[in-house]
Amino acid sequence: MTADQSGLVMDFSLSEKEQKLYDRAKQFALEHITPRAHELEKRNDFPKEVVQKAYEAGLMNLHIPQEAGGPGLSLLMETLVSEATGYGCAGMATSIMCNNLAFTPLVIGATTEQLKTYIEPLITGKEAKFGSFCLTERKAGSDVAAIATRAVRDGDEYVINGVKCFATNGPQASLFTVFASTQPELKHKGLSVFMVPKSRATKIGHIENKMGQLNSVQSEVIFEDARVPKDCLVGKEGEGFKIAMKTLDNTRAGIAAIATGVAQRAVDEAARFANVRHQFGQAIGRFQGISFTIADMGARAAASRHLTRYAAWLADNGLPNGKDSAFAKFFAADAAMQNATDCVQIMGGYGYLSEYPAEKLMRDAKLLQIYEGTNQIQRLVAGVAILKESVNLDTGFHVKYDGKDAPML
Numbered sequence: 001m002t003a004d005q006s007g008l009v010m011d012f013s014l015s016e017k018e019q020k021l022y023d024r025a026k027q028f029a030l031e032h033i034t035p036r037a038h039e040l041e042k043r044n045d046f047p048k049e050v051v052q053k054a055y056e057a058g059l060m061n062l063h064i065p066q067e068a069g070g071p072g073l074s075l076l077m078e079t080l081v082s083e084a085t086g087y088g089c090a091g092m093a094t095s096i097m098c099n100n101l102a103f104t105p106l107v108i109g110a111t112t113e114q115l116k117t118y119i120e121p122l123i124t125g126k127e128a129k130f131g132s133f134c135l136t137e138r139k140a141g142s143d144v145a146a147i148a149t150r151a152v153r154d155g156d157e158y159v160i161n162g163v164k165c166f167a168t169n170g171p172q173a174s175l176f177t178v179f180a181s182t183q184p185e186l187k188h189k190g191l192s193v194f195m196v197p198k199s200r201a202t203k204i205g206h207i208e209n210k211m212g213q214l215n216s217v218q219s220e221v222i223f224e225d226a227r228v229p230k231d232c233l234v235g236k237e238g239e240g241f242k243i244a245m246k247t248l249d250n251t252r253a254g255i256a257a258i259a260t261g262v263a264q265r266a267v268d269e270a271a272r273f274a275n276v277r278h279q280f281g282q283a284i285g286r287f288q289g290i291s292f293t294i295a296d297m298g299a300r301a302a303a304s305r306h307l308t309r310y311a312a313w314l315a316d317n318g319l320p321n322g323k324d325s326a327f328a329k330f331f332a333a334d335a336a337m338q339n340a341t342d343c344v345q346i347m348g349g350y351g352y353l354s355e356y357p358a359e360k361l362m363r364d365a366k367l368l369q370i371y372e373g374t375n376q377i378q379r380l381v382a383g384v385a386i387l388k389e390s391v392n393l394d395t396g397f398h399v400k401y402d403g404k405d406a407p408m409l
């Protein structure tokens with residue numbers, strides 16, 4: 001830790017509590033995730049035993065406030081666990097950390113009483129329980145305003161109808177966080193968010209078949225005249241879009257953290273392989289063509305980590321983090337994809353074999369560029385933010401048209 005003469009401190013170290021959690025999560029990944037990731041992946045199913053162990057080890061539901069039975073930990077601490085579990089297996093990390101996505105809208109918009117009624121029983125029992133975040137529909141992906149699921153008030157209840165898809169942990173979930181339109185004519189301003197217990201007339205539809213992250217499960221969730229008490233509305237009617245965007249500003253740091261884990265794992269596997277694989281009479285790591293690639297991979301993983309932790313730190317300090325969580329998400333996801341591809345290349349033919357870890361890293365990494373807002377959408381968010389900020393910037397240079405300063409739009 002260093003301080004300048006004004007007493008300001010720039011500190012990159014983790015606190016003792018943060019470091020302990022990070023070490024615990026890394027140890028958990030080493031003991032329970034990495035050794036089973038390949039074998040369980042072949043089942044193409046939810047890795048129940050591992051997730052249950054993660055729950056018992058206190059690595060789930062970290063963001064739930066203490067008033068609702070949770071540990072109330074920071075977003076930074078969540079990202080440490082996501083990075084460590086993502087290093088072991090991105091699919092399992094998605095399964096383990098999915099409650100963060102499902103429950104964050106409720107942490108943001110629900111009352112303490114609602115959290116105690118609907119969330120506390122799910123996070124304090126012996127068995128791990130799950131929520132599922134139901135935003136996406138077949139015709140409403142990036143364009144959230146196109147959501148067709150409807151919620152209509154009927155006395156003291158709402159009646160929900162619609163079909164969600166890609167819902168992570170859908171088949172496992174006890175509670176669905178459902179985005180539905182209460183006023184379709186208002187488009188995104190007419191969206192509201194509801195907590196829907198499984199018992200309330202929900203059905204699991206098609207299970208999605210995927211390329212990677214096979215240790216996580218996604219499904220359709222069907223709501224047919226699903227009746228929920230009016231206290232299942234989170235916040236007020238019409239606040240759904242705002243809550244969804246605020247949720248994603250936070251949870252994207254979590255995806256960036258899983259991506260950082262994947263990017264780092266690719267560096268480590270590539271470097272270990274390059275140290276032991278000999279061609280032309282020496283370890284391939286001694287060829288600059290390999291070591292330069294490994295250097296670029298290492299820099300990408302390190303930059304991803306810094307962007308991720310900064311985005312989480314902003315949120316933990318109540319500062320706007322939309323642009324920075326978008327930076328973290330697209331940069332880290334692209335880094336994971338590039339590093340995984342480079343790792344396959346460095347391993348040559350072995351990189352392409354499923355007995356080696358690289359091909360799984362490559363399949364798993366691709367999803368990081370797609371879910372929780374594609375990387376194009378992240379670039380849209382960040383690009384718009386930068387253009388907006390630039391209006392009030394003085395760089396000392398003024399664009400001139402016809403000899404005059406051009407007006408900023």
Ligand SMILES: Cc1cc2nc3c(=O)[nH]c(=O)nc-3n(C[C@H](O)[C@H](O)[C@H](O)COP(=O)(O)OP(=O)(O)OC[C@H]3O[C@@H](n4cnc5c(N)ncnc54)[C@H](O)[C@@H]3O)c2cc1C
Pocket residue numbers: 132133134135136138140141142143165166167168169210218367370371372373374375376377380
């Ligand atoms: C494995 C998996 C797990 C998921 N988990 C969940 C979950 O738990 N809950 C949930 O609600 N959803 C989940 N999703 C859905 C995911 O968030 C969406 O797939 C994603 O937001 C993109 O939506 P889409 O697939 O409909 O693509 P589209 O929105 O149709 O996009 C298609 C292409 O067009 C591009 N595009 C779209 N609009 C623009 C634009 N304005 N500018 C530039 N490019 C654009 C996109 O970037 C993409 O390349 C999951 C998806 C997958 C694959």
